[in-house]
Amino acid sequence: MNFKLLHKDKSSKARLGLLNTAHGKVHTPCFMPVGTQATIKTLSNDEMEKCGAEMIMANAYHLYLRPGEKVLKKAGGLHKFMAWDGPIMTDSGGYQIFSLAVLRKIRKEGVEFKSHIDGSKHFMTPGHIIRFQKVLGSDIMMPLDECLHYPVSRNNVEESLKTTFDWAKKSKRAHARSPHERIKPAPCNDTGVRGPMLFGIVQGSTYLDLRKRAIEEIVGLDFDGYAIGGVAVGEPQDLIHEVTEYTASALPQNKARYLMGVGTPLDMLDAISEGVDLFDCVVPTRNGRNGQAFTWSGELQLRNAPFKEDFAPVDKKCSCYTCRNHTRAYIRHLFNTGEILGLRLVSLHNIYFYVKLIESSHKAIKENRFKKFVKDFKAKYNCSRFDLAHERGRTSNS
RNA sequence: GUGGUUAUGGUGUAAUGGCAGCACGAGAGAUUGUGGUUCUCUUAGUACGGGUUCGAAUCCCGUUAGCCACC
Numbered sequence: 001m002n003f004k005l006l007h008k009d010k011s012s013k014a015r016l017g018l019l020n021t022a023h024g025k026v027h028t029p030c031f032m033p034v035g036t037q038a039t040i041k042t043l044s045n046d047e048m049e050k051c052g053a054e055m056i057m058a059n060a061y062h063l064y065l066r067p068g069e070k071v072l073k074k075a076g077g078l079h080k081f082m083a084w085d086g087p088i089m090t091d092s093g094g095y096q097i098f099s100l101a102v103l104r105k106i107r108k109e110g111v112e113f114k115s116h117i118d119g120s121k122h123f124m125t126p127g128h129i130i131r132f133q134k135v136l137g138s139d140i141m142m143p144l145d146e147c148l149h150y151p152v153s154r155n156n157v158e159e160s161l162k163t164t165f166d167w168a169k170k171s172k173r174a175h176a177r178s179p180h181e182r183i184k185p186a187p188c189n190d191t192g193v194r195g196p197m198l199f200g201i202v203q204g205s206t207y208l209d210l211r212k213r214a215i216e217e218i219v220g221l222d223f224d225g226y227a228i229g230g231v232a233v234g235e236p237q238d239l240i241h242e243v244t245e246y247t248a249s250a251l252p253q254n255k256a257r258y259l260m261g262v263g264t265p266l267d268m269l270d271a272i273s274e275g276v277d278l279f280d281c282v283v284p285t286r287n288g289r290n291g292q293a294f295t296w297s298g299e300l301q302l303r304n305a306p307f308k309e310d311f312a313p314v315d316k317k318c319s320c321y322t323c324r325n326h327t328r329a330y331i332r333h334l335f336n337t338g339e340i341l342g343l344r345l346v347s348l349h350n351i352y353f354y355v356k357l358i359e360s361s362h363k364a365i366k367e368n369r370f371k372k373f374v375k376d377f378k379a380k381y382n383c384s385r386f387d388l389a390h391e392r393g394r395t396s397n398s
Numbered sequence: 399g400u401g402g403u404u405a406u407g408g409u410g411u412a413a414u415g416g417c418a419g420c421a422c423g424a425g426a427g428a429u430u431g432u433g434g435u436u437c438u439c440u441u442a443g444u445a446c447g448g449g450u451u452c453g454a455a456u457c458c459c460g461u462u463a464g465c466c467a468c469c
Binding site: 036100201231267280289338 | 425426427429432433434435
């Protein structure tokens with residue numbers, strides 16, 4: 001078994017688990033920082049390890065276009081290429097083909113699209129993408145799927161689900177056919193896992209009965225874990241949680257559950273209490289590069305004027321490198337002057353915060369008080385937002 | 399001192415006598431299987447004082463300030 005369920009919280013559906021991969025163990029719930037192009041933007045591997053990140057995410061679509069299969073094969077796989085020894089999950093690129101690439105044509109066999117970089121034409125089948133992820137040496141592979149944006153008609157979802165299911169079957173077959181020898185376990189690896197895992201993806205937009213059907217079909221194929229896809233693609237907050245809760249609770253207990261592309265700290269805590277184990281999201285890094293910091297007392301837009309002479313750390317309760325050494329005023333200055341260090345400092349803090357938030361969740365789940373943990377966190381998180389708005393109101397009135 | 403010339407948001411610039419516009423800046427917001435990207439919104443101006451005119455950033459007079467040339 002690749003996934004072991006260790007404990008279930010008694011106050012919610014939250015769970016603790018252990019995911020064994022060819023490159024080491026992953027404690028779930030786990031947040032995976034996103035390193036689309038074989039790098040967590042602006043951060044070094046050393047910094048990621050110090051943050052405590054266990055597994056990272058990369059993207060087959062981007063790496064297929066650049067640097068390409070030839071380079072990655074010669075490099076000896078993605079782990080060697082980017083010098084990251086830990087577990088790596090790779091997204092198939094399904095999402096990118098539908099969000100970035102132009103002129104895409106979906107056929108039964110696969111998808112034809114033009115590169116968003118140079119306009120070159122490509123044709124990808126589910127089999128190609130599985131084989132490429134094996135060249136990468138991915139620990140957890142994702143199959144090609146179709147991710148629809150919200151809102152979308154029921155008819156379109158039904159049609160799309162047929163394609164995604166068909167591609168899931170083909171991915172599964174391609175995985176079974178091709179050998180695993182490209183995975184070389186890390187020297188210290190004691191998980192006994194040799195090959196890559198393949199997860200199945202559940203789509204179905206916000207139609208719960210279609211989700212139900214998709215779950216039955218995908219679970220019937222028996223994947224190593226299951227992903228909830230097509231969530232947080234433009235729908236309102238309450239729908240995100242309704243769909244997540246429904247889908248998570250209908251998935252098998254003994255397999256890892258991965259909520260794709262989510263989310264904010266609040267989204268993650270809600271999803272954990274609904275029984276989700278894995279997350280990836282660009283928010284801590286992308287928003288970090290735009291000056292938004294996540295803290296135990298709320299979100300800060302560090303470019304905002306009130307921080308001009310604020311010589312406190314980003315978060316008093318945080319012990320990351322950024323908070324131990326620098327002030328809000330300094331970081332605001334770096335953003336205002338376009339200095340690269342600003343992007344790095346906030347990205348670093350946000351990743352550290354996300355990892356620590358998840359670690360605190362582990363403790364709370366173990367002690368069966370996760371529901372209260374979430375309630376307390378939310379109270380402080382929203383309270384701070386109010387305080388800041390209140391302060392702003394006061395300064396503008398005076 | 400004399401002659402010439404110029405003066406438009408914080409900055410740089412538009413506007414045959416007829417709705418003062420643009421860019422940057424500044425202030426805020428958005429971003430969920432990556433956009434260091436982009437988008438949205440807000441802010442703020444005819445140097446000062448007179449005159450001509452239905453109507454003046456625009457024409458006339460004066461003041462102030464800057465720039466150029468000549469004593």
